[in-house]
Amino acid sequence: MPIDIPPFGARTVIWLFAQQHLYFAAFVLGAPIFIVISEYLGLRTKDLRYERLARETMKMVAVAYSITAIMGVLFSFVLMGPYQGFTNYLMVRFYPVFFAYGLLILLETILMYTYWHSWDALAHRKGLHIGLGVALNLVGTAMMLLMNAVGSFMLTPPEAPEAATLWELVNNATWTGLNLHRFIANLTFGGFMVALFGAFMFLTAKRDEDRAFYDWMGFIGNFIGVGTMMALPIAGYIYARELFLYDASIATLLMADKLSWFFEMQGILVSLLFLGANYYMWLGIQRIDKGWRFLPYFRATFIVVFVGTVIWITPQNFLPDLTSRAEGANLQALAIPERAAFMGLMMAKGLAVTSIIIMTFVSYLLYRRAINTGRIAWGTIDFKAQYALVFLPAVAVYTMGLMGAVRELARQDYHVYRLVQDTSPYWYIPTLGYTSVVVGVNALVFLVLMVFIFFVSFKLGKEG
Amino acid sequence: MQELGREQQPIGRGAAGAASKRSVKGLVAWARGPLLGTLIILAVIWIPFSLLPAELGWSFGTAFKLFFSAIAVIAGLFFLLLKVGPSQGRASPARVLGSITLTYILTVGALVGIGLVLPQFEVKAPSEEVEGASRVERGKALFQDSGLGCYLCHTVNGAGGLRGPDLAKVGAAAATRQAGLSADEYLRESIANPSANLVANYPPIMPANFGERLSKDQIEDLVAYLKSLE
Numbered sequence: 055m056p057i058d059i060p061p062f063g064a065r066t067v068i069w070l071f072a073q074q075h076l077y078f079a080a081f082v083l084g085a086p087i088f089i090v091i092s093e094y095l096g097l098r099t100k101d102l103r104y105e106r107l108a109r110e111t112m113k114m115v116a117v118a119y120s121i122t123a124i125m126g127v128l129f130s131f132v133l134m135g136p137y138q139g140f141t142n143y144l145m146v147r148f149y150p151v152f153f154a155y156g157l158l159i160l161l162e163t164i165l166m167y168t169y170w171h172s173w174d175a176l177a178h179r180k181g182l183h184i185g186l187g188v189a190l191n192l193v194g195t196a197m198m199l200l201m202n203a204v205g206s207f208m209l210t211p212p213e214a215p216e217a218a219t220l221w222e223l224v225n226n227a228t229w230t231g232l233n234l235h236r237f238i239a240n241l242t243f244g245g246f247m248v249a250l251f252g253a254f255m256f257l258t259a260k261r262d263e264d265r266a267f268y269d270w271m272g273f274i275g276n277f278i279g280v281g282t283m284m285a286l287p288i289a290g291y292i293y294a295r296e297l298f299l300y301d302a303s304i305a306t307l308l309m310a311d312k313l314s315w316f317f318e319m320q321g322i323l324v325s326l327l328f329l330g331a332n333y334y335m336w337l338g339i340q341r342i343d344k345g346w347r348f349l350p351y352f353r354a355t356f357i358v359v360f361v362g363t364v365i366w367i368t369p370q371n372f373l374p375d376l377t378s379r380a381e382g383a384n385l386q387a388l389a390i391p392e393r394a395a396f397m398g399l400m401m402a403k404g405l406a407v408t409s410i411i412i413m414t415f416v417s418y419l420l421y422r423r424a425i426n427t428g429r430i431a432w433g434t435i436d437f438k439a440q441y442a443l444v445f446l447p448a449v450a451v452y453t454m455g456l457m458g459a460v461r462e463l464a465r466q467d468y469h470v471y472r473l474v475q476d477t478s479p480y481w482y483i484p485t486l487g488y489t490s491v492v493v494g495v496n497a498l499v500f501l502v503l504m505v506f507i508f509f510v511s512f513k514l515g516k517e518g
Numbered sequence: 519m520q521e522l523g524r525e526q527q528p529i530g531r532g533a534a535g536a537a538s539k540r541s542v543k544g545l546v547a548w549a550r551g552p553l554l555g556t557l558i559i560l561a562v563i564w565i566p567f568s569l570l571p572a573e574l575g576w577s578f579g580t581a582f583k584l585f586f587s588a589i590a591v592i593a594g595l596f597f598l599l600l601k602v603g604p605s606q607g608r609a610s611p612a613r614v615l616g617s618i619t620l621t622y623i624l625t626v627g628a629l630v631g632i633g634l635v636l637p638q639f640e641v642k643a644p645s646e647e648v649e650g651a652s653r654v655e656r657g658k659a660l661f662q663d664s665g666l667g668c669y670l671c672h673t674v675n676g677a678g679g680l681r682g683p684d685l686a687k688v689g690a691a692a693a694t695r696q697a698g699l700s701a702d703e704y705l706r707e708s709i710a711n712p713s714a715n716l717v718a719n720y721p722p723i724m725p726a727n728f729g730e731r732l733s734k735d736q737i738e739d740l741v742a743y744l745k746s747l748e
């Protein structure tokens with residue numbers, strides 16, 4: 055390794071900047087999708103809240119955009135020093151992609167600032183303004199597709215990249231799956247960030263009118279976050295299937311070997327997300343006239359969510375890896391008993407996840423039913439609901455960091471799987487504990503930067 | 519925009535409970551439902567399953583019992599949270615920021631804590647451990663290497679996966695599996711080209727690229743190990 059970055063080591067420092075870049079990229083790519091939809095809904099329904107939601111979220115995106123770019127540059131610079139050979143390899147293979155990416159950043163920047171700063175100027179030409187927003191999203195999505203090509207290539211390159219065309223490198227075995235998963239996950243992430251922002255503004259609002267608006271904003275953010283999150287397991291399944299078809303041994307490493315406890319953790323995290331979202335709806339339904347009538351049904355959904363979680367996260371074996379077994383350990387006691395072995399199978403876990411998703415949908419239907427029979431008193435929601443809206447982004451940020459790490463660690467001791475070996479001192483797969491600490495630090499750094507964005511956007515800004 | 523300030527309905531028995539939970543007795547009465555539910559689940563986890571004979575196949579080890587117990591306690595706490603009465607009020611932005619930051623840090627901290635207490639694994643280079651070992655020992659280390667993952671699908675001596683055939687006695691059986699193939703040849707071909715020798719009732723899921731991923735020497739190590747299983 056030509057250059058290291060003490061005291062944390064090059065890999066951990068690169069990990070930090072790469073993850074921060076991805077967090078902010080997810081926000082600035084995901085949020086504008088529903089910003090434009092919200093602006094359109096405002097135009098169609100004449101409900102001013104949609105317009106205000108779009109505008110206030112865009113204000114944050116405009117600040118977050120710079121941080122995304124800065125993190126991207128820092129990530130590139132810290133990567134290039136320690137891993138010169140590998141970055142050179144990628145640059146040679148993907149030079150046209152990187153060049154196009156640079157041009158798209160320029161175009162995206164122009165569109166983003168034009169969209170944001172023309173909000174008042176184009177107030178009477180909403181169609182044109184929404185058109186700008188749509189163009190912004192198209193360019194943003196194209197940028198994501200380009201970088202996903204490089205990321206997915208590193209894990210699933212074609213057999214002979216030297217002989218492959220650029221399109222074959224881009225359209226590798228898991229490009230589609232990664233694109234689908236990231237597109238949906240960005241929307242989820244953006245939704246939860248809006249909910250977090252709504253919670254902060256709700257709790258600090260001085261006027262009832264503002265409190266009513268931010269209550270609604272938190273609800274919409276959570277609705278987007280949870281609604282899109284329900285599709286994520288399906289997208290994840292498609293991605294994992296592509297990976298399995300490419301090389302079954304990667305899939306077994308992930309799901310049944312050293313990385314399997316990362317997926318146990320994922321089960322816990324996703325269950326917490328669904329539980330938190332349902333809890334928010336439980337509190338939300340109580341600000342609807344006679345909404346309390348539906349509470350017993352909610353209790354039943356919570357029970358199903360917990361039972362589903364137990365089945366989902368019950369491991370087949372506490373020590374799936376034979377090489378790590380301690381001498382004298384009672385192996386039988388660490389394996390699931392024969393009659394309960396069904397709980398360790400993918401079929402049972404798939405059904406458990408499905409039941410959790412269905413129950414969340416049922417909660418939403420109950421909420422809709424309550425709205426149909428009573429009016430919502432916006433602004434009167436229990437304060438605990440706002441802390442649920444803080445809990446959800448915290449879990450989402452951690453989940454995103456952990457699963458991103460899993461995808462990188464699946465390459466094992468390769469930069470490009472089976473093609474470019476990682477010969478640095480950091481070739482190994484770290485433990486879940488170490489990964490968890492790095493992800494936790496990343497999540498906290500992200501919070502600090504998001505607070506900065508909130509502060510700059512709404513407390514220092516002169517615009518209304 | 520909808521009308522503001524509508525009265526909220528009480529959350530279950532939360533409002534009444536808030537007044538009575540000042541004493542320990544009151545607290546227990548308030549928490550009765552979730553407390554009782556959790557205790558019943560804990561009793562089911564720890565008592566009946568411990569009394570059942572192991573031959574019935576329902577004997578969960580202590581690790582599983584602790585695992586289920588932790589979930590039961592968390593579920594109990596969650597249902598207790600549902601009974602907490604509504605909270606309203608106003609606070610300064612600094613105080614709100616502090617409480618939000620604290621909630622976020624506690625959440626992330628708890629998740630990091632879970633990540634630290636779950637089982638930990640780290641990857642070691644397979645060749646480092648077996649240098650100078652016999653061919654059978656090297657083959658065994660390869661078989662148990664997570665990068666290859668043989669044991670994930672094959673059982674040996676009662677340990678391993680069930681997706682592929684049990685290899686406990688493959689050393690003895692290999693010589694008679696295919697007419698004209700010696701045990702060595704059969705095993706070598708089964709590793710490098712698994713679809714050539716499919717065992718009945720098992721789907722063709724074994725990766726076909728072990729012939730490329732393993733060196734000739736490593737394949738011979740694996741063959742020696744598998745032959746030793748009699």
